[in-house]
Amino acid sequence: MRACVIFNPTARGDKARHFRRHLDDFAAGVALKPTQSAGDGRRLAAEAVRDGFDTIVAAGGDGTVNEVLNGIADAPDGFARARLAVLPLGTVNVFARELGLPLRLSAAWQTILNARERRIDAPFAEFSDAAGKHRRYFAQLAGAGLDARAISLVNWEDKKRFSQLAYVFAGMKAMRGPHPPITVETEGRSVVGEFVLVGNGRFYGGSLPVFPDARLDDGLLDVCVFPRVSWSLIARYAAGFVTGRPFPPGDAQMLRVSRARLTAAAVVPFELEGDACGSLPLELGLLPGVLRVVAP
Numbered sequence: 028m029r030a031c032v033i034f035n036p037t038a039r040g041d042k043a044r045h046f047r048r049h050l051d052d053f054a055a056g057v058a059l060k061p062t063q064s065a066g067d068g069r070r071l072a073a074e075a076v077r078d079g080f081d082t083i084v085a086a087g088g089d090g091t092v093n094e095v096l097n098g099i100a101d102a103p104d105g106f107a108r109a110r111l112a113v114l115p116l117g118t119v120n121v122f123a124r125e126l127g128l129p130l131r132l133s134a135a136w137q138t139i140l141n142a143r144e145r146r147i148d149a150p151f152a153e154f155s156d157a158a159g160k161h162r163r164y165f166a167q168l169a170g171a172g173l174d175a176r177a178i179s180l181v182n183w184e185d186k187k188r189f190s191q192l193a194y195v196f197a198g199m200k201a202m203r204g205p206h207p208p209i210t211v212e213t214e215g216r217s218v219v220g221e222f223v224l225v226g227n228g229r230f231y232g233g234s235l236p237v238f239p240d241a242r243l244d245d246g247l248l249d250v251c252v253f254p255r256v257s258w259s260l261i262a263r264y265a266a267g268f269v270t271g272r273p274f275p276p277g278d279a280q281m282l283r284v285s286r287a288r289l290t291a292a293a294v295v296p297f298e299l300e301g302d303a304c305g306s307l308p309l310e311l312g313l314l315p316g317v318l319r320v321v322a323p
C-alpha cells in the first residue's frame with residue numbers, strides 16, 4: 028500500500044487534536060498533505076492520484092471525505108487507480124458509520140493498514156451556476172430544501188457540544204423560511220414535496236436510518252420525498268435520533284431509482300454531504316460499483 032493522508036491541520040475538536048499530537052504514530056511510512064483552505068482536499072487528492080498513491084486517506088469528517096472523493100474522480104482514471112480510506116475525525120462521521128469503521132482513531136488506522144477493499148457505487152449530482160456546469164460526487168447523502176437551509180445555520184459550538192442534535196436546533200431555525208414545492212422526476216414518475224433526501228446508504232445525520240433498505244452497492248439511489256415541512260417532522264427526527272428507530276414518518280414517499288431530476292419554481296438550496304452547494308435544478312445519477320473503499 029502506498030498511502031497519502033489528507034488532513035486539515037487547523038481542524039477543531041478533540042479527535043483532530045489527538046490526531047495532530049500523534050502524527051508520527053498514525054503516519055509512519057505514509058505521505059502527509061495538509062490542506063490550506065476549504066476545497067483544498069480535492070486538489071491534493073487529485074495530485075496524490077497522479078503521483079501514484081493507491082490509497083488516499085481522508086482524515087476528517089464527511090466534508091473532507093467528499094473533497095477527497097471528488098479529487099480521486101478528477102484524476103485521469105482515478106477510480107481505477109486509487110481507493111478511498113477514511114480516518115474519522117469529524118463530529119458526525121456518517122460515511123464512516125455506514126462503512127462500519129471503528130470511530131476510535133487507533134482502531135480506524137489499523138483498519139486502513141489492513142487494507143481490505145470493497146467496491147461501492149459512486150453517486151453524483153450535476154448542476155449549473157455562474158461558473159458553468161459541474162458534476163460533484165457524494166458518498167452518502169444529498170438533500171434539497173429544509174436540511175440545506177439548516178446546514179447554513181449550524182453553530183460550531185452547538186455542533187461540538189450536542190453533536191447531531193445541533194442539526195435539530197438548526198432545523199428549527201430553518202423552519203422560519205419559505206418551503207417551496209420540489210418536483211422529483213424519476214424513471215416514469217413525478218412526485219412533489221417540500222423536502223427531499225437522497226441516500227446512497229442507510230444513515231442520515233449520524234446513525235439515524237432514514238433509508239433502511241439502502242445499500243452502498245445496489246446500483247440505486249434511495250429518494251425520500253416529504254410532502255410537507257412541519258414541526259412534527261422536526262420532532263420525529265429528534266425522536267428518531269434519540270431512539271435510533273427507523274425514520275421517516277409514514278407520509279413520506281420512498282423511491283429507489285438510478286437517476287432523478289429535482290426542480291423548483293422558486294429558489295431552493297441543496298446540499299451534498301453536509302455542504303451547501305447551490306440551488307435547484309439538480310440531476311442525480313450514479314456509477315455502479317466503481318468506487319473502491321477501505322472497509323473492515
